[in-house]
Amino acid sequence: METPExxxxxxxxxxVWLITGCSSGIGQALAQHIATAHPAQRVVATxxxxxxxxxxxxxxxxxxxxxxxxxxxxxxxxxxxxxxxxARVDVxxxxxxxxxxxxxEASPAGNGAARALMDANFWGAVDxxxxxxxxxxxxxxxxxxxxxxxxGGGVIVNVSSLGGFLGSPGNAFYHASKFxxxxxxxxxxKEVLPEWNVHVCCVEPGGVRTSYATTALAxxxxxxxAAYDRADGPTTRMLxxxxxxxxxxxxxxxxxxxxxxxxxxxxxxxIPIRVPLGKDSWGMVMAETEKVRRELEEWKEFxxxxxxxxxxxxxxxxx
Numbered sequence: 303m304e305t306p307e308x309x310x311x312x313x314x315x316x317x318v319w320l321i322t323g324c325s326s327g328i329g330q331a332l333a334q335h336i337a338t339a340h341p342a343q344r345v346v347a348t349x350x351x352x353x354x355x356x357x358x359x360x361x362x363x364x365x366x367x368x369x370x371x372x373x374x375x376x377x378x379x380x381x382x383x384x385x386x387x388x389a390r391v392d393v394x395x396x397x398x399x400x401x402x403x404x405x406x407e408a409s410p411a412g413n414g415a416a417r418a419l420m421d422a423n424f425w426g427a428v429d430x431x432x433x434x435x436x437x438x439x440x441x442x443x444x445x446x447x448x449x450x451x452x453x454g455g456g457v458i459v460n461v462s463s464l465g466g467f468l469g470s471p472g473n474a475f476y477h478a479s480k481f482x483x484x485x486x487x488x489x490x491x492k493e494v495l496p497e498w499n500v501h502v503c504c505v506e507p508g509g510v511r512t513s514y515a516t517t518a519l520a521x522x523x524x525x526x527x528a529a530y531d532r533a534d535g536p537t538t539r540m541l542x543x544x545x546x547x548x549x550x551x552x553x554x555x556x557x558x559x560x561x562x563x564x565x566x567x568x569x570x571x572x573i574p575i576r577v578p579l580g581k582d583s584w585g586m587v588m589a590e591t592e593k594v595r596r597e598l599e600e601w602k603e604f605x606x607x608x609x610x611x612x613x614x615x616x617x618x619x620x621x
Contacts, residue, residue: 311501313568314453318388320346320380322371322430323398325354327512328461331560332395333358340564346384346391349398371398371426377433385437390445393567394434396427397461399479403544404523405530405537406474415523416475423479428486431458431502439498455499457567460487462504464583467576468590471536488575501573505563508583509553554580 319336323329324347333347337359347358348369355366365387369380384391399422402415409416434456443454465473466480484504491502522541530537562579578584598605 309496309499310571311455311457311499311567311573312570313457314392316342316344317392317568318344318346318384318390319393319395320348320384320391320434321395321397322348322369322426323461324358325349325351327397328507328510328556328559328563329395329397330355330357331556332397332563333364335557335560335564337361337364340568344388346380346388348380369398371396371430372421374429374433377429381433381437385441390442391434391437391456392442393457393459394430395459395461395563396430396483398426399423399461401473401476402523403472403476403537403541405472405526407527407530408523408525409475410524419475420479420482423476424482424486427460427483431460431486431490434458435494435500438500439494455501457501457503457573458487458490459563459567460484460502460504461563462506462576464506464508464578464580464586466504466506467578467587470540472540484576491575502575503566503573504576505559505566506576506578506583506587507554507559508578508580508586509550510556510559510580511550511553512556552582 319332321329321333324333329347329349333345333355334357336343336345341361341363344363344365345358346365346367347355348367349355350368350370352366352368358364358366360366365384367380367383368376370376381391400419402419438456439454442456460483462480462484463476465477466484469477469481487502487504494500494502526537532538559579562577566573566577578587
């Protein structure tokens with residue numbers, strides 16, 4: 303089955319970008335990069351509180367909007383405002399999200415911090431993506447703005463993480479949200495028809511020098527059990543690493559990540575479903591891939607002893 307990712311994507315010269323979570327970090331850096339380095343393009347910079355968007359330059363090609371990704375009404379309103387201003391949306395960047403660190407066992411039962419994290423990181427991105435699809439498919443082919451008309455399609459970029467490919471201690475719910483998002487994205491990329499020209503990509507940064515680390519630590523899960531709260535415990539060591547900001551000096555800057563996101567979308571190349579960003583991310587993804595391959599080979603005979611070894615029907619449907 304051919305997917306849109308098998309063909310290159312050509313970004314319009316006056317493309318419209320809608321970016322969530324632009325109050326700081328990668329979202330802010332990406333909005334700034336488009337507004338300053340690519341001023342012919344339009345950027346819809348959003349945040350729950352639009353007053354937090356003051357670091358993004360103002361101008362006729364910059365629209366600042368309130369957008370709470372946990373509210374479908376807010377999502378609909380932001381897309382309506384973007385279309386009213388620019389007639390189309392070409393790239394949607396799901397950047398809004400955060401982390402809550404701590405031992406998974408410490409997460410309160412019911413509708414607590416972990417569930418709220420899933421609502422923002424996963425369900426928020428899902429709802430934004432679902433709203434983007436009919437714009438790409440039905441609105442963009444008929445839109446005429448800035449000399450561009452009749453060009454359908456678009457790109458959904460999910461700002462995932464190295465943590466969307468492999469897990470680490472103390473971040474179980476963050477990883478769960480990013481693993482879920484990448485699974486959703488991969489399936490979505492295989493559902494859209496090639497003629498729609500819709501592309502889906504998960505960028506997977508490694509360490510980034512943003513407020514992510516400090517805000518994640520500020521949102522620690524409460525009441526660590528004594529069984530975990532020990533100096534040699536895996537979560538304790540991860541928390542200590544995140545606390546030691548001097549160890550983050552080698553992390554990428556938000557600006558570097560923003561520039562690479564732009565290059566993925568605007569480079570005229572095939573857009574892959576996953577792109578690690580940073581030597582740390584690429585190296586750890588490769589190491590994990592090799593580990594999984596070794597384990598698959600070790601267990602091949604055991605695994606393949608179940609069912610009909612000639613069955614290939616499903617494999618043909620999920621390529």
